[in-house]
């Protein structure tokens with residue numbers, strides 16, 4: 420099974436999850452600047468909420484996918500909002516790409532809020548989550 424991990428981060432929180440998920444899958448996490456070079460069965464895609472929306476680069480990445488993606492598996496961090504799932508599902512839906520209804524989300528530090536998050540326990544959960552698809 421071909422697996423890829425892509426993520427976007429501004430302050431490093433989502434990268435922590437991406438690296439943990441990639442390590443669990445035995446691969447390397449890459450940013451959304453790097454296009455998918457071939458078909459994948461599972462694309463773990465990490466993003467965050469900035470002013471209530473996902474970054475434009477995440478949208479551009481999804482819109483630019485030109486290989487077959489069996490399924491996107493969403494993971495995200497945010498300070499307040501629940502997750503990026505509905506936004507990712509909407510963008511991917513326009514491309515006809517399925518998004519798994521299972522996702523991983525945890526709080527991400529933002530100024531004085533949620534210091535240290537994602538923490539070791541969050542990473543452990545993220546790894547457990549990734550294993551569901553491997």
Ligand SMILES: Cc1cc2nc3c(=O)[nH]c(=O)nc-3n(C[C@H](O)[C@H](O)[C@H](O)COP(=O)(O)O)c2cc1C
Nearest residue numbers: 428429430431432433467470471497498499500527
């Ligand atoms: C510019 C900016 C805007 C943000 N706006 C929101 C927001 O509207 N809602 C929210 O829940 N979190 C918001 N956050 C918090 C981030 O979603 C949270 O810190 C997240 O973990 C950042 O992920 P990253 O470190 O991978 O970039 C914002 C953070 C930044 C830097």
